[in-house]
Amino acid sequence: MVTDKDGYVHLIQYLTEHLHLFETNDASVEDAGSVLELFEEQLSAQIIMVCGQNPQLSFAQRNMVIREIDAIVYDLEEILGSKGNHQATAQQSIFVTEFSGLIKNLFDQEIERMVP
Template sequence: MVTDKDGYIHLVQYLTEHLGIFANSQQQSAADDTVMELFEEQLAAQIIMVCGQNPSLTFAQRNLVIREVDSIVYDLEEILARVASQKATAEQTLFITEFSCLIKNLFDQEISKLLAA
């Protein structure tokens, strides 16, 4: 649905190009959440929004969305393995929020195509 699309590959590249944001653990943490917890919370909020905006999604389609999110979280855990348990800084929090919104945009596009078919 999403993880097999070029847009997702570009987002993963965007994340890897900005790994420097996560490399500097010297900065003051701005959140009680770790980097991975923040990614999970932000993605969950975005997917809840996607499903809420698309009440016509079937149970099977919603399950597909959830499986895709699980796959995305797995990819994030792989990419961010060394920093996943660090407390998030303000800059990281901003990036994670932006990245999660971009993921939501991918789902919005694919769901729009799915429901139009």
């Protein structure tokens, strides 16, 4: 659905180009938990929004969206490695929010093509 598209590949490249943001142990830690927890929270919120904006999605289509999110979180775990377990900084929080919004945009585009 999304993870096999060029747009997703570009987003992963965008993340890898900004990995330096996750290499710092800045003292200005957010109270948002770890980087991975923040990604999971933001992606969950975006997918809830996607499903809410598209009530015409069937049960199978919603499950497909959830499986895709699981695959994305797995990719994030692989890319971030141990950096994902560090407490998120304010700058990282901003990046995660932006990145999650871009993931939502990919889902919006695919759902628009999928649902008449």
